[in-house]
Amino acid sequence: MADRPWTVRRSRHLLRSRWLSLRADDCTTATGADVSPYYVVEAPDFVHVLATDVDGLVVLVRQYRHGVGGPSLELPGGNADEGEADVVATAARELREETGFTGGRWEPVARLSPDPARYANRVHLVRATGVVPGPAEPEASEALEVVRVSPDAAIRLAVEGGIVNAVHVGLILLGLRADPA
Amino acid sequence: MADRPWTVRRSRHLLRSRWLSLRADDCTTATGADVSPYYVVEAPDFVHVLATDVDGLVVLVRQYRHGVGGPSLELPGGNADEGEADVVATAARELREETGFTGGRWEPVARLSPDPARYANRVHLVRATGVVPGPAEPEASEALEVVRVSPDAAIRLAVEGGIVNAVHVGLILLGLRADPA
Numbered sequence: 001m002a003d004r005p006w007t008v009r010r011s012r013h014l015l016r017s018r019w020l021s022l023r024a025d026d027c028t029t030a031t032g033a034d035v036s037p038y039y040v041v042e043a044p045d046f047v048h049v050l051a052t053d054v055d056g057l058v059v060l061v062r063q064y065r066h067g068v069g070g071p072s073l074e075l076p077g078g079n080a081d082e083g084e085a086d087v088v089a090t091a092a093r094e095l096r097e098e099t100g101f102t103g104g105r106w107e108p109v110a111r112l113s114p115d116p117a118r119y120a121n122r123v124h125l126v127r128a129t130g131v132v133p134g135p136a137e138p139e140a141s142e143a144l145e146v147v148r149v150s151p152d153a154a155i156r157l158a159v160e161g162g163i164v165n166a167v168h169v170g171l172i173l174l175g176l177r178a179d180p181a
Numbered sequence: 182m183a184d185r186p187w188t189v190r191r192s193r194h195l196l197r198s199r200w201l202s203l204r205a206d207d208c209t210t211a212t213g214a215d216v217s218p219y220y221v222v223e224a225p226d227f228v229h230v231l232a233t234d235v236d237g238l239v240v241l242v243r244q245y246r247h248g249v250g251g252p253s254l255e256l257p258g259g260n261a262d263e264g265e266a267d268v269v270a271t272a273a274r275e276l277r278e279e280t281g282f283t284g285g286r287w288e289p290v291a292r293l294s295p296d297p298a299r300y301a302n303r304v305h306l307v308r309a310t311g312v313v314p315g316p317a318e319p320e321a322s323e324a325l326e327v328v329r330v331s332p333d334a335a336i337r338l339a340v341e342g343g344i345v346n347a348v349h350v351g352l353i354l355l356g357l358r359a360d361p362a
Contacts (some may be wrong), residue, residue: 002243002326004250015195015203020220022196022203022298027247031269039201040248041222043299062183065297066208069219071184072297111345115295116246116253118201118224124345141214144281145183158351166293166304170339170351177340177354 003017004030019043019079047113048077050175051101051128057148061098073147073157074103074168091126100136100144104128109175114167125171151176183210187212200224200260224302227295229258231281231356238329242279244327254328255349272307280327281317290356295348297305306352332357
């Protein structure tokens, strides 16, 4: 019962835009309850990278985030561009644009959901080691501060509230747990 | 620069509903870029509970989640009802309704953001220990399966992909790290 999908009787979009769309589904649940409308947020997949540089430091970015209306220290990353199916390529592009770091060794680590109840997209974690500094190319709307910390310090930030993004708390603890170092 | 908030020139709601609202803000970033519209998802705060029962087992719930269109194994919890400012009380209500577990000792652990870029609300983690079983009271739309696992098994589920909800990966690793046991 818990695994049985809902039946969608009617579906329409209240908004379609490049980075965020909102779908309204009229649903009947497995228990026969009517849930109408149920709103689903559609967005491109999110791709984030837990990168350590040649000094063994974790590369984080600090920026203003308008949803929460304040600064947030996060893993580099962003939305997959349309047609961008290779999460490692997306992660490498975002890391280079946001921080200037390139090179190193790369591997996908996890494919999760940012919010299974409301979000239809996926969030990917990619791990990079041994990246080297270079010139960043932030977008015009981005004001990013690059912050490098030791893996232990990154874990402390995640555990003690220095990382406010709950998804990134998970990705940092996940990514550094799997660290072979 | 990275901490400087955007200026909101105009703001309106495309949708206002009980569980999800969508706001469109016309913004100027700290770098002077025009971001119009920028969509913000508004929702009640989410409250989740990492509860261990009198046998020391972690209480999880498995249910169909319509955003991702499949089942998800998660921490019990849900939306704070209107005017429900006490996160421990919300967590205790959700745990009782979804799983029947009550009693035990409770403490708030973390106040994070489910997605600082797009979500205006907060996600709270509450820790409960020594909860005891009783009758559940799921809502008519809910079909929940209660799953109890050891803390080690919960960590393995979070690390190895058995937990698809990235926020809950973080909350589980966070909550069990802080476990005094």
